[in-house]
Amino acid sequence: MQLQVDNVSWSVDAQKIVDSVTLSTAEGEFVGLLGPNGSGKSSLLRTIYRLLKPQAGHILLDECNVWHLSAREVAQRMAVVMQERTGEFDFSVFEIVLMGRNPHKKMFDRDTEQDFQLVQEALQRVHMESFAQRSFLTLSGGEKQRVLIARALVQQARFLVLDEPTNHLDIHYQLSILELVKHLGVTTIAALHDLNLAAYYCDRLYVLKQGGLVAAGTPAQVLQPDLIRTVYGVWSEVKLHPLTGKLTITFLPESSVARVG
Amino acid sequence: MTTSTITSHTTLTSSRTEQRRFWLLLVGLTVLLLLSVTMGVTLSPVAIPVGTVWRIVTAQSLRVLADLTTLPLPEWIRIEETWSTAQLNIVWLIRFPRVLLGLFVGAGLAVVGVTMQALVRNPLADPYILGISSGASVGAVSVLAFGAFAFAGVYALSFGAFFGALLSFFIVFMMAQRHGRILPTRLVLSGVAVAYFFSGLSSFITLTSDNRELARAVLAWLLGSLAGTDWTELVLPVIVLTVGSLALTLQARSLNALLVGDETAATLGVDTTRFRRQLFVTVSLITGTMVAVSGAIGFIGLIIPHVVRLLVGTDHRRVLPIAIFVGGIFLIWVDIIARTAFAPTELPVGVIxxxxxxxxxxxxxNQQLTNRGGA
Structure with a gap:
């Protein structure tokens, strides 16, 4: 499934949070969305998953405007994984994952063996099968995130949106979650804050600053010390890692740069 | 056998066990409900044997059925009348409708509690605490005092209560929000304020009215009572309860998603704006109808959903049907206590x-504040 974001703007009280952004993803691509806090990453994603209606521009899923589709039709095509807290109401892991079937269910439909099977397979895929009857609230951040990815799998959408999926997670979970998503082969757009993870896992990157696009391309094209300096305001050294064959970025404290420079 | 098929088997089995537990619970509650209705009709200062009670109820039901279908009752089905007219009147005209009203109102308020809690995502929501019942009371009182909503005929009272409930719920909901999020503290505080305001308004309308009977009627509303119910009052509650809870149960998946979060519900295909509007109307309709017949009976919408979730978990497909039973049974028993505990004085159920x-x-x-680290 392909996504086409065409000149999209979204503003609050005349302040542009997302400013004329145009981007696209090809079939099966893993696209990363970078930018400092408050650069409009989450808002842009929200316009993509049809939560915010852009004041200008279009969001097209396989040439189809998401605002011409119902919430249900969008949910059949697109799954979203975001930071989630269920507050005081507790569901079991099994129930949370089963909710992924909602967009495919009509009012009188019951859960079928096939639905349970899908839940089971998805939980196995994220290595959470032994947690099925556990309460969602008692899980750690990384476990919750994996359960939500399982729900996205059960949703059987062909387009995946991830909003900072590795936020506040141990490094082990950061790697395992992106590894998992990467191997799903589903077209994915993910807001990420870790440049090294982005360099390793993304096919292409878009960089946002103050709501506008400032760079786009492969990690090698985008992740240059100059751009990192302009966007994030830090010095860095970018090298090809001998083992991974991907870029690795080392951030340099002001003091060390002053000494060298 | 591979590990994956073993675990798959385990998950499926445990969800089937849960299903079986649910149906068993439903059967158990049905039995308990029949028992409670029987006790409700039997237990009273004027003792009438259980056997007589059910014979009267069966005979009368058959007669109503025959009247409705205009068919003559076959000779073999006729039940011998071994009861006095006084017994007949007490059982059929006074106690039975009252017990049934308790059942419907209790069930309705429990369903409203469950739904409101999903809507505001807070287990402290209840139509009484959040001022919705007070709003409904004002609506009903204005019908009595000013003859408002006269176009609705005999249903003017219910219509007024519905309208009042809708208005107060809307105010509380708008006040509780800040940047699109419902804050628990704001919710409870605005609920309390709205409850006070509408109670005050009810009193104001009552005390400044020329209608002398009004004060007595309004006192009943403020306290909540099932006394003096007759059959005609049951029609609207049973229709609204049936249609409302059926509609809600069919939307149970969306209610589940809404309970997790607004954004989650939206990304799982729920049109949250429209769905919320539907819930608003449904909650106000049920609350209004129940308040119109029984006054503001508090806390059922708070206690019952909590107990039911302890029994069957959070999934609304199980919570809603069970809440109907538990709520109904609960209010029947509260009413039994209200009638018998301090006999011959009868307490309004709302007091209990x-x-x-x-x-x-x-x-x-206290639980909620402790869990949040004293916030």
Whole structure:
């Protein structure tokens, strides 16, 4: 499934949070969305998953405007994984994952063996099968995130949106979650804050600053010390890692740069 | 056998076990409900044997059925009348409709509690605590005092109560929000303020009215009572309860998603704006209907959903049907206590639910604040 974001703007009280952004993803691509806090990453994603209606521009899923589709039709095509807290109401892991079937269910439909099977397979895929009857609230951040990815799998959408999926997670979970998503082969757009993870896992990157696009391309094209300096305001050294064959970025404290420079 | 098929088997089995547990519970509650209805009709200062009670009820039901279908009753089905007219009147005209009203109102308020809690995502929501019942009372009182909503005929009272409920719920909901999020503290505080305001308004309308009978009627509303119910009052509650809870149960998946979060619900295909509007109307309709017939009975919508979730978990497909039973049974028993405990004095049921519900609310509030680290 392909996504086409065409000149999209979204503003609050005349302040542009997302400013004329145009981007696209090809079939099966893993696209990363970078930018400092408050650069409009989450808002842009929200316009993509049809939560915010852009004041200008279009969001097209396989040439189809998401605002011409119902919430249900969008949910059949697109799954979203975001930071989630269920507050005081507790569901079991099994129930949370089963909710992924909602967009495919009509009012009188019951859960079928096939639905349970899908839940089971998805939980196995994220290595959470032994947690099925556990309460969602008692899980750690990384476990919750994996359960939500399982729900996205059960949703059987062909387009995946991830909003900072590795936020506040141990490094082990950061790697395992992106590894998992990467191997799903589903077209994915993910807001990420870790440049090294982005360099390793993304096919292409878009960089946002103050709501506008400032760079786009492969990690090698985008992740240059100059751009990192302009966007994030830090010095860095970018090298090809001998083992991974991907870029690795080392951030340099002001003091060390002053000494060298 | 591979590990994956073993675990798959385990998950499927445990979800089937849960299903079986649910149906068993439903059967158990049905039995308990029949028992409670029987006790409700039997237990009273004027003792009537259980056997006589059910014979009267069966005979009368058959007669109503025959009247409705205009078919003559076959000779073999006729039940011998071994009861006095006084017994007949007490059972059929006074106690039975009253017990049934308790059942419907209790069930309705429990369903409203479940739904409101999903809507505001807070287990402290209850139509009484959040001022919705007070709003409904004002609507009903204005019908009595000014003859408002006269176009609705005999249903003017219910219509007024519905309208009042809708208005107060809307105010509380708008006040509780800040940047699109419902804050628990704002919710409870605005609920309390709205409850006070509308209670004050009810009193104001009553005390400044020329209608002398009004004060007595309004006092009943403020306290909540099932006394003096007749059959005609049951029609609207049973229709609204049936249609409302059926509609809600069919939307149970969306209610589940809404309970997790607004954004989650939206990304799982729920049109949240429209769905929320539907829930608003449904909650106000049920609350309004119940308040119109029984006054403001508090805390049932708070206690019952909590107990039901402890029994069957959070999935609304199980919570809603079970809440209907537990709510109905609960109010039948509260009414039995209200009638018998201090006989010959009869307490309004609302007094007892408040005595039980107030401490329960404080306990839940304390739990919530402790879990949040004293926020």
């Amino acid at each position: 639910t408040s005595l039980l519900g107030g401490p329960f609310f404080l306990w839940m509030l």
